[in-house]
Amino acid sequence: MNETIKYLLDETRLPKRWYNLVADLPAPPPPVLHPGTLQPVGPDDLAPLFPMSLILQEVSGEREVEIPEPVRQVYKQWRCTPLYRARRWEKALDTPARIYYKYEGVSPAGSHKPNTAVAQAFYNKEAGVKRITTETGAGQWGSSLAFAGALFGLEIDVYMVRVSYNQKPYRRALMEAYGARCVASPSPETASGRAILEKRPDHPGSLGIAISEAVELAAQRDDTKYALGSVLNHVLLHQTVIGLEAMEQLALADDYPDVIVGCTGGGSNFAGIAFPFIGEKIKQGKPTRIVAVEPAACPSLTRGMYAYDFGDTAHLTPLTKMHTLGSTFTPPGFHAGGLRYHGMAPLVSHVKELGLIEATSYHQTGCFAAGLDFARAEGILPAPEANHAVKGALEEALKCKEEGVSRAILFNLCGHGHFDMQAYIDYQAGKLTDQEYDPSELAMALSGLPSVPA
Numbered sequence: 001m002n003e004t005i006k007y008l009l010d011e012t013r014l015p016k017r018w019y020n021l022v023a024d025l026p027a028p029p030p031p032v033l034h035p036g037t038l039q040p041v042g043p044d045d046l047a048p049l050f051p052m053s054l055i056l057q058e059v060s061g062e063r064e065v066e067i068p069e070p071v072r073q074v075y076k077q078w079r080c081t082p083l084y085r086a087r088r089w090e091k092a093l094d095t096p097a098r099i100y101y102k103y104e105g106v107s108p109a110g111s112h113k114p115n116t117a118v119a120q121a122f123y124n125k126e127a128g129v130k131r132i133t134t135e136t137g138a139g140q141w142g143s144s145l146a147f148a149g150a151l152f153g154l155e156i157d158v159y160m161v162r163v164s165y166n167q168k169p170y171r172r173a174l175m176e177a178y179g180a181r182c183v184a185s186p187s188p189e190t191a192s193g194r195a196i197l198e199k200r201p202d203h204p205g206s207l208g209i210a211i212s213e214a215v216e217l218a219a220q221r222d223d224t225k226y227a228l229g230s231v232l233n234h235v236l237l238h239q240t241v242i243g244l245e246a247m248e249q250l251a252l253a254d255d256y257p258d259v260i261v262g263c264t265g266g267g268s269n270f271a272g273i274a275f276p277f278i279g280e281k282i283k284q285g286k287p288t289r290i291v292a293v294e295p296a297a298c299p300s301l302t303r304g305m306y307a308y309d310f311g312d313t314a315h316l317t318p319l320t321k322m323h324t325l326g327s328t329f330t331p332p333g334f335h336a337g338g339l340r341y342h343g344m345a346p347l348v349s350h351v352k353e354l355g356l357i358e359a360t361s362y363h364q365t366g367c368f369a370a371g372l373d374f375a376r377a378e379g380i381l382p383a384p385e386a387n388h389a390v391k392g393a394l395e396e397a398l399k400c401k402e403e404g405v406s407r408a409i410l411f412n413l414c415g416h417g418h419f420d421m422q423a424y425i426d427y428q429a430g431k432l433t434d435q436e437y438d439p440s441e442l443a444m445a446l447s448g449l450p451s452v453p454a
Contacts, residue, residue: 009196013248014079019240019349020203021275022067022233023063027344029350030321033308037454041318048219049226053228054120057234065237068117070261072153074118078107079241083124083249089377090397094175097400098255099233099393101413102273103380109174111383111415112269113229116238120227121148130223131155135185135210137254138385139171140162140415141229146180147396156180159187159213160444162205163331170419192314202270205343206330207266219316229308230266231311231320231345242412247276250410257288257410259396264301267345273412278356292348293392297400297435298331300324301346301352301359303442308452310341317436319450322349326445331437340443360392363434367391368427371417384423 022029031040046055057065067075080155086099103113114409122133132154136142142158158180165172165184175182182225185205192212196203203209211228218226228235250256260277262270270292279287294301304323311317313327324343327333331342345353351357364384371387374380382390393411400407417424426432 008439013245014072014075015241015244016072017064017277018067018237019244020060020063020065020237021279021281021351022061024279025354025424026282026348026448029347029355032346033312033319035315035319035450038319045318049215051123051129052223053123053127054234057237058232067241068122071119071122073137075115075241078114078250080245081106081242083246084251086374086378092373092377093394093397093401095397095401095402096406097397098406098408099441100250100255100257100408100410101393101398102242102410103413104242104269105380105383105413105416107144109140109144109147110418111144112242112272112412113141114147115241116229116235116268117141117144117148117227118151119238121145121152121154124225124227125152125154127225129154129225131157131221132225132227133157133159133214133218134227134229135159135161135207135214136164136229137174137207137210138383139168139419140383140385142182143171143174143178144181145227145229146175146178149180150178157214158182159185159210161185161210162203163206167422168419174419183215187213188374189213195314204330205311208311208313208327208329212311212316215312215316216279216314229267230341231343232366233347235268236271236275236345236347239268240275242269242272243274243276244356245251246273246410247280255408256286258407259409260288260290261389261392261396261409261411262292263385263392263412263414264294264344264348265298265385266341266343267348269412269414271345271348273410274357278351279351281356283340291392291396292357292359292365293351293379293388294359294361295388295403296361296363297437298325298341299361300342301349302361304344305446305449306349306353307449309449311343318348318450322346324449325442326448328448329437362388362391365427365432365434366433368424368432372424380413380415381424382413383417384420386414386417389413417419
């Protein structure tokens, strides 16, 4: 039997612990601050939003965190996920590169997001929580939390960014099929939503606004908590099962990545594939280049400022130091809705500042072209978000061709595009255009960053 197939069928190979990169960093990440006192937040400050088990993971410095057995039992439905070598794509590109992709689209919700959704639902259920509120961009996170909520008997309210709510009706339908309630954001249900709509009734929404609405509602009821699908340390921690598995699978292939590529919006899928390898880079001096690819229309890592900022538009969240475009910045309505966030995960931002990763950005039409190129060779149609990683891997493979060098390239194909067909229809009809952010709006948003003493 093929060694990779045996690996996938061997449930004992499923990681028993998540990996916490914080333990191996050469410098600790900056603390999260209370917006009123500008002092580091304590567990009690976060208790209205999260169960204590997740708060402790958020601030943990332990290298490994045990995965609860009920969570592993759910993971076994689709994990370990396959690692493929893209031999047909290599041939089509006429490149000497060895291209590998970790495919997370095999999960029930079709993306990497259930890795943390299942864990968060478990910890909330264990804490006696009845309802979870959340936000979603493209809908991959919302549908994943809806799936996890159904498994653990939790009521799920999802505030979906309005432009994606309209663009992606099947994602909304999937959330409702799992039993969740999905609301277009900004909505009239919350004070923060009403304030936005009063100024601009046709506002397309943003992840920052949707977060404000979900946080506002969670803080109003004792039986309700808030769940975030990206950005925070505990979310990134849960995603490291991706990289841990990939490391073992590549060892079976007797290979190791020279380059790792991941798409980045809030940072969760990028951290999932990259953090275990960054740990090896720190501990063993591995020379792997690690490239974060983001949308040119929402370029927090490549155009944002590294500063303390709010995670939401209504300023209901603590202050975190991250690469940010400003919490009031509204990105254009491009199709990769999961990447339309004004800030990058603080931990991803921190490793960028430490020089452990690099970042680049691409416009959406080039990413869709790369996604179709990949699909015609490998048969898997990527989600618009994942197309950014495909584009990054394509560019690295073409560099190998130009230089006549064989390198191992690993990227995370974080989800399939089966619910995003309208975007592909529009692209192939020539209706999908590259969108630019408004420089004056960006300047205005950055000018309003909180003043935090050095």
